[in-house]
Amino acid sequence: MKFKNIFLTVIAIISAQIVTSQEGxxxxxxxxxxxxxxIHPSMAGAANCAKVRLTARQQWFGHEDAPRLMTLSINGRIGDTPSAVGGILFKDKNGYHSQNGAYVTYAHHLMFSRSEVDLNMLSFGLSAGVIQYRLDETTFPSDGFDPGIDGIVQNATNFNMDFGFSYQYLDFYAHxxxxxVLKNSGVNNDIEITSNLRRFLLSLGYVYSKFGSEWSYEPSIMYQYKDGTKESSIDLNAKVYKQMDFGKIWGGLSFRKSFDGAEYFNDSGSIxxxxxxxxxxxxGVNYNQFMFAYNYTYQSNAIVFTNGGFHQFTLGYNFGCKREKYSCNCPAVN
Incomplete structure (x- = not known):
């Protein structure tokens, strides 16, 4: 029974990797x-500085071919216009699957404020990108175990698009x-469910503090829904900021909960x-124009591949900064 449980768990992990390994x-x-x-193209150029962000994420240290992700993004306004541009490069590897992608973004910001003191801004963004999928089957069994395995390195390149909006009013924001938006078959042409990678995201948040205080607090949520698999989840987030002479120090906690479950056999044979x-x-810390952040993700399920967590580092640099225009607690803009 224990072997059966392990086998089913491994199958579930592999299946999840196949589906998520080509989701963009x-x-x-x-x-x-x-x-x-x-994640939101409408946020390109929303801040008073142009931003560069580099992230590196490593899961399951000590395990060969563990999932890892690297991203590089840049975005900023086009001069003093309400238009902005951005770009994202990413490399994602998950076992035998990997994907490389590049996106370019155009965003436009509409101001409804009577002056630059009060923030009241509606933004739209469109990203277009190319994703290359790769599946290495060279080490798979080649004795007819599975007729779908060719024993080669399969490659496919697809085009896709993201579209979004943002609304920011004083200390409140919504994205x-x-x-x-488009369907991508990737390298799994015979699996219909993987061709629909459409995902819907909704973020809401509010930043508040007492007048004259060096502390501010930001509760937020993010809901996401995967159209192809009909799965949904929610992030419940809380962050706190402290203003310093050199910039800011901040920290927070995020809790992600899926609304959909997976069945498995326990040791007694029950489902x-x-x-x-x-x-x-x-x-995280903002030191003058630089930013550094670290987060550690712990999966608290009963059945997991390993008890090790997922480590992620972010390095950032702000340039071309203009004066802070708005009288609000809005760290993503001011």
């Missing part, structure tokens, strides 16, 4: 490290994005179900 840019908690543009649960503490 994976969505973790890196957006909370001053990097909302990474909505449709990712992977149980578990839902994805992840807890991620976050630490």
């Amino acid at each position: 840019l994976p969505i973790y908690t890196d957006y909370l490290t001053d990097n909302y543009y990474l 909505g994005t449709i990712k992977n 149980e179900s578990q839902k994805l649960q992840q807890i991620t503490p976050i630490l």
Whole structure:
């Protein structure tokens, strides 16, 4: 029975990897490290500085071919116009699957404020990108075990688009994005479900503090829905900031909960179900024009591949900064 349980768990992990390995840019908690543009194209150029962000994520240290992700993004306004541009490069490897992608973004910001003191801005963004999928089958069994295995390195390149909006009013913000608008078959042409990678994201948040205080607090949520698999999950986030002479120090906690579960056999042979649960503490510092952040994701399910966590580092640099225009607690803009 234990062997059967292990076998079913491994099959579930492999199946999850096949589906998620060609979903485009994976969505973790890196957006909370001053990097909302990474998931919402409408945030390109929303801040008073142009931004460069480099992230590196490594899962399951000590395990060969463990999932890892690297992203590089840049975004900023076009001069003093309401238009902005951005770009994202990413490399994602997950076992025998890997994907490389590049996106370019155009965003436009509409101001409804009577003056630059009050923030009231509606933004739209469109990203277009190319994703190259790769599946290495050279080490798979070649004795007819599976007729779908060719024993070669399969490659496929697809084009896709993301579209989104952002609304920011004083200390409140909302972002909505449709990712992977087009269908991509990738290297799994015979699996219909993987061709629909469309994902819907909705983020809401508010930043508040007492007048004259060096502390500010930001509760937020993000809901995501995968159209192809009909799965949904929610992130419940809380961040705190402290203003310093050199910039800011900040930290937070994110809790991700899936609304859909996977069934498995326990040691007694009964069928149980578990839902994805992840807890991620976050630490960061803004030192003059530089930003550094670290987050650690712990998966708290009963059945997991390993008890090791997922480590992620973010390095950032702000340039071309203009004066802070708005009288608000809005760290993503001011």
